[in-house]
Amino acid sequence: MNLFKNWKKDIPASIVVFFVALPLCLGVALASGAPVFSGIIAGIIGGIVIGFLSKSPIGVSGPAAGLVVIVLNAITDLGAYELFLVAVFLAGIFQIILGILKAGVIGYYFPSSVIKGMLCAIGISIFLKQIPLAFGYTDTFSITEFDFNKITPGAIIITIITLSILIIWDNYLGKKSNFFKLLPGSLVAVLIGILYQVTIGDSNHDVFSIDHNLLVKVPVPESVTDFVGQFVLPDFMNGLTNPMVWQVAITIAIVGSLETLLSVEATDKLDPMKRQTPTNRELIAQGMGNSLSGLIGGLPITQVIVRSSANAMSGGTSKLSTIFHGVLLFASVISIPVFLNLIPNAVLASILLVIGYKLGNPKQFLDMKKLGKDQLIPFAVTVIAILATDLLKGIIIGLIVGVVVSLIKSYNNSHVMLVKEGNIFHMNFAEEVTFVNRGAIVKELDGLEPGAFLELDVRKTKILDYDIIEYLDEFKVKAKNNNINIRLISERGTVDNPTSFREFFGYVLVAGAH
Known part of the structure; x- marks a missing residue:
């Protein structure tokens, strides 16, 4: 695939x-009790190195807020950041x-409702x-x-201005001209x-000024030596013989891998082309990056x-x-850190407010309600x-509830069988098919070669x-691209290349009528 094919987007x-x-990157580092520059390092590696190694089309990696508590406790318990780095290195090996x-x-065995709930909660939290x-x-x-005397009018002004720009750009200008899209x-x-x-x-104007504490803070090296000095090496000599280091490494590997797999699942749902990331390759890429x-x-x-x-x-x-976002991170901390330190935090807050609202849009609750209680509750x-x-x-609690809801709905195991006849594949769906069976179905359908003919039998x-219905609609897009x-x-009869599985099954199976 040509990497620069869609560079305009x-x-x-x-x-x-x-x-x-x-x-x-800066915020996660500060919250983790780690050197600020460590967050930039992770962001650069997540963008450039994992970007090259991963097969996730639109997934972006970097230091994760979900690991902040684990990292903070680990650095405190180990007593030295150099020992913690050994655990990060080993965690990468475990992920590989x-x-x-x-x-x-x-990741395939997490219900769609739980993944969407995760996205919505992250959006609300960000907002x-x-x-x-x-x-x-x-x-x-x-x-x-809350103390009104502690708010900064200048920050509110720039928030209103930048939010207005973002909303107008997104809802009006971006739809009117290619210039505004670029x-x-x-x-x-x-x-x-x-x-x-x-x-x-x-300025010195008390009303409109913004304090320097409310600006982005990127480390500003005064020389090459200062820049190189921001890198810290792991203490393998003492770390490899420390049982706590191995315990931290295993914890980071498990939690980090789970967070990655859930993010992959969620990110693939955001992909308009419905491409599917090879998760095993993703774990290896994340491991090398870590x-x-x-x-x-x-x-x-x-x-x-x-x-x-x-x-x-x-x-x-x-x-x-x-x-390229990783390249920009690297270039920015080398060439224009002083320039970046002029950005008010309120501007970045405005960008994240828009993203948070899109992810946590309250309308999602109404959409899930329309799909039924088995989707709304988890x-x-x-x-x-x-x-x-x-x-x-939260994900674990949601998963448990999702499993319970699914078991209440369907207590019998279902079975999927694929029979190959030349280039024709015949798949029978059993009497009950739930999200538990999604992994097996994904594996079977992903194995179809381009040009294949699939007969999907749901008469029983x-x-x-x-x-499963949602995945079939995603697979339909992939199937079209692979002929x-x-x-x-x-x-009810036979339909060739149905335009929407969701619409078809919505009136047939979900409604409980054939």
Whole structure:
């Protein structure tokens, strides 16, 4: 595949991802109790190295907020950042082993409702966390102890200006002209923010000024020696013999791999072309990235849904946008750190407010309600659980609820059989097919060669999970691209290359009538 085939879409998307990733890299590092530069290192490796190695078309990797608590506790317990880096290196090795052992299929067994709940909860969380930055709040933010004297009017002004730019760009200008599609609104918003800071925000006017504590803070090396000195090497001598280091490594490998696989599943759903990421290859790519990050002083890396969704929503179509955002991160910390430090946090908050709203749009609850209680309940529980606890605990709670709901709905095991007859494949769906069977179905259908003819027989099927219907619609797009013809056989008759499985099954199987 030509990496530069869709550069007109990928380059603008990479700029958006860069401006989303930069504050997240710094923020995750600070929250983790690690050197600030360690977040930049992880972002660069996640973009360039994992970008090249991964087969995820629009997935973007970097330091993950979901690992903050684990990293903070690990650095504290180990007592030295150099020992923690050994754990990061070993975690990468474990991930490579998991990929070789083909453990990537785990992600297929998470219900669609749980994944969508994860996306929605992340969006809500992102939106809420940007509010203090948008208001230029100069102290630890608390709703119960909110103090109007601690807000910064200048930050509110630039938030209103940049939010207006982003909304107008997204809903009006971007649809009217190719020029506005190539020039991302986020870049314009950042430039306006810098212009405001150098003309008004940095003045002595108390009302409109923005304090330097409310600006982006990128390390500014004064020489090559200073820049190289920001890299930290792992202490293998003491780390490899420390049992706690191995325990931390295993924890990071398991949690990081799970977060990556869920992000892959969610990101693939955002892909308009419905391409599917090879998960085992993704684990190997993440493992190589983490090992390298640990070697030169970086934080643990996972595929991150915030960056990936920003990429997808900005029109990114290939790995070029991911790789180039890593190049921009590297170039920025070398060439223009002083320039970047003129960006008000309120500008970046505005960008994230828009992304957070798109991910956590309240309309999703109504959409899930229309699909039925078996979709709404796990979705809502996942959202609430993640917001009330953390990402990992919330996903586990949502998964448990999803399994219980599915078991209540269907307690008999279903069976899928694929019979090959020349270039014709005949697949029978059993009486009950739920999300538990999704992995097996994905494996079988992904194995079809281009030009194949698939007969999908659902005459015996009485219960068909929405997750399977959703995947069939995704597979339909892939089948068309690979010249695979589909014949759907049901008690209502035969349909060749159905336009929408969701529409067809919505009136036949989900409604409970043949």
